[in-house]
Amino acid sequence: MNEHIARDVVLVRAIELADQKKEVLSEDDRMYASRSARELAQWQASDKHADVTPDDFLQQRSEQILKRLTERTPAFAGFAKRSTGLRALAWLLPLLALALGAALDRITDPHRVDLLSAPLLLIIAWNLLVYLGLLISLFIPARADGGPKSGLIRRLSVGKLAVPRKVPPVLATGLLGFMGEWSQLSAKLTTARLGRTIHLSAAMFALGAVLSLYGRGLLSQYAAGWESTFLDATQVHSLLSILFAPAIAVFQLQGFSLAEIEALRFPQTTAPEGGARWVHLYAATIFLLVVLPRLVLALVANWRAARLSRRFPLDLDQPYFRKLNETIGAGTGGMLRVLPFSFTVDETRHRGLGQIAIMLFGEQGRMMLRPSTSYGEEPREALRDVDLNDPNVTMTAVLFNLTATPEKENHGAFLDYLVKASPRGIAVLLDESSFVERMGQADQRGLAERTALWQEFCRFHQTTATVVNLLDPSIHPLDAGVGLKLSAAA
Template sequence: MPSVGAMRRPPRLMRLAGWIVPMVALLAGALTERIANPHRMDLLSLPLLGVIGWNVLMYVLLFASALLPLRGLRRLPSAASRLSEIWMRRQRHPPAMATALVRFSADWRRLAAPLDLARIRRALHLSAALFGMGVASSLYVRGLIVEYRVGWESTFLDAGQVHAILRVLFAPAAWLLQLPGFSPDEIAALRFGTDGGTPAGARWVHLYAALLGVVVIIPRLLLAAAAHWRVRHLRRNFPLDLGLPYYRKLLGALSPTPLRLRVIPYSFAVDARRSDALQAVARSLLGETAQASIMPTREYGSDADDTTLPTSPGEAATLTAALVNLAATPEAENHGAFLDSLKQALPGKVVLLVDQSAYAARLAAQPDAARRIQERKRLWQDFGDLHQVPVTFVDLLLSPTDA
């Protein structure tokens, strides 16, 4: 099995894409201005204005996403997990291998998501910077062998309006680099007519190149550098979740004292047989010496603001499991409020335990029982993902292991 250090490196295809995409962006930027007349430089060029406008829009969106993170994005990992599960199960692996691959893929994707996102951001910011460099370099290289005819034309804008637009557009570059400005009369004289514009293009090439540098190239390089620093930081400090079942069992085996699983049923009656099965669940989650402490049932609709937790006999609980019935439909105002109160009181030490025994018994005689059980499982899995609580499915009348 590959080491974590090897696995946290991006796949070869991703590494190649990280280099190829920026190079393609550089070439695309260099070819952008060749679509138009090679001897003419339009001050209202749509490709140039589009590059500037697109990058300004991206900065606004980045700023907005930093202030208002999109909560709906939390549903994307579960959707990706379902697609991955469908694909892996079609690979004709043995059932045990397919289940293990699906679980490993979901766990790894969740852990590696911040690192992969940082790599994608680095590639995109670098591509945008190189695209701007390609546009600027194209203006200068063509200027060595071609005499630009500079001007503008418009059906609806007059010289005064064009001057106002260009003054705002070039203000950042002119202020930062102390470049000379231009008057309304100069802009009026540049309107394309029968003579095809004026040949004095060097000044405007410098202005456009400076604008691309100030608005596109420099900010995108800084953002790419920040993303690169984050990639290096996440690679050195890969976020392994020691609360996963594998690590909990490993730590439980090394612990000199038995670990405790505190089970709090929610609107769920735990009989003697299920109580014995929960002891086996505790061992599967926390190691062979673990013990389960079953607390009194929390009634449906009870006050979620009461976060006072029942204390386990003896030592404090290592992990707290909210036990619910798969037959129930998750409700944000009841189940969700209960989970959130536990999370607030015990950050990082709460799991959602979903027992399917009663629901499986109810559907046993129905031909579509397996499909309906899987649909209900996905519903609870999405609910756990939404509230950021790990979900474990069990059948307390059939097997103590994960269903």
């Protein structure tokens, strides 16, 4: 699916996940949207003599839901069609750069071509440093947090982090969730587009500087020369020979000798030489070292952005999409593999785990319960026969008992091993049923404190815990795509 369809699908998902109590979208709304989308997708597929695909179904369903929300909440319509301003920036920034480059002659002598022109030398030197930085960045792994740049990418991806007024609180929560999620999903696309704009702007700035040289030369007589407090003619000749070597070789331009450089030093005792030759040398050098490479980089970034826009990388294997795809027969169910740690699962809780699998993956969801790992047992030994890369397993979850106190040497070591060994990441389930049975429903403060302790412990070990009640899974429903938060793959 393309970028625009993916954006609508992610927006609808964020709203549905925030609207757990069906305040904005009733169950009838969702069922009607799914039924209509299925019929429309089947009709379109029949015209193409093809099978219905999840992409077609999700596109039609998101359009149905967004249309209904727009009719009910006019303030939402503006958000659904809101532009980030990145497209305008892609045109304005290169045009502004061209104008600034053309105005560069305002800080130089209008009747003189300086062989050591600081603005032109800075343009070339800066771009060479950029190329070096880009080359070095290829060998440096990207940081997960992205630093200050991530804030700019986030702003360009979703625009201003604000929701429209006069929208229901639940809808506002969903929109905020969407902005956070979309900024992450579209980060690569936004980075490619920003890179395209920056490279094109750099090329336009250099091109503007060259155009200003030729434009001014039409109306003024250039006198070529140079002056320096610290460089002599030999050093200047060596510097310019290296700088202009590519232009002389490619365009067969006239070279220069040491005697010519010495004669061009200000103040000159002879009639000043015309500057046309040096304008051509600088223009050709800037074209080869700045304009051409930057245009190539802009084209590469544009190709990358176009590819990502046409085939947006949205993971349709997530529980939310799996459950929706069941309605068109495209889902094959999912397998939830549970790894208990120092936890004996009785028959009732076993059924509760089965219900959680159905919540996550739809009616065809299945659950695989592995033997419990004993307290103090070495993780590698306990899990020696567990294939953590099994393609038949959709999600692997560790099951802890909330009554236990988390320990770094045991629970932490178990999590650390799984996080490093699981290529697709792991989830963590915290069963509160035993704690509630022991302490009673009245001890809500103790339950909250123990839950917070476990969640902080799991975050320290690079996982995110999800609280469940295996005696009554409906207490904490994992509706469609709330799912289980996965750790980052090692």
